[in-house]
Amino acid sequence: MKLNKLIKDIESDYLKLDLPSFKIGNIVSIDVLIQEGNKKRIQSYSGKIISQHLAGLNSTITVRRLSKGIGIERIFPIHSPDIKSINLIEK
Structure with a gap:
């Protein structure tokens, strides 16, 4: 039991608390930091949430968008x- 509490205490320092409340079916815009060599830039990725895995610090969402008629999931x-940011566009 003490190990679980220690892990949660360490993870709590890295959790983002300013995330919007989203669920499967919502349309979101995600700003991602991309590093190419020595340059850094922010790239926006918009799409519909098709999956959500809630696991504390390891929580993920799968976002799908259409590009030239082909579905791309990330x-x-x-x-x-x-x-850098997750913005809720449409519920």
Whole structure:
């Protein structure tokens, strides 16, 4: 039991508390930090949430969007430092 409490205490320092409340079916816009060599930039990815895995620090969402008629899915760890913001566009 003490190990679980220790892990939760350590993880709590890294959890993002300013996330919007979202669920499967919502349309979101996610700003992701992309590093190419020495340059860093923010890339926006918009789509519909098709899956959600709630596991504390390891929580993820799967976002699907259409690009030229082809569905593209991407998994985002929502507490990653590379995720700059998650904006809820449509419920």
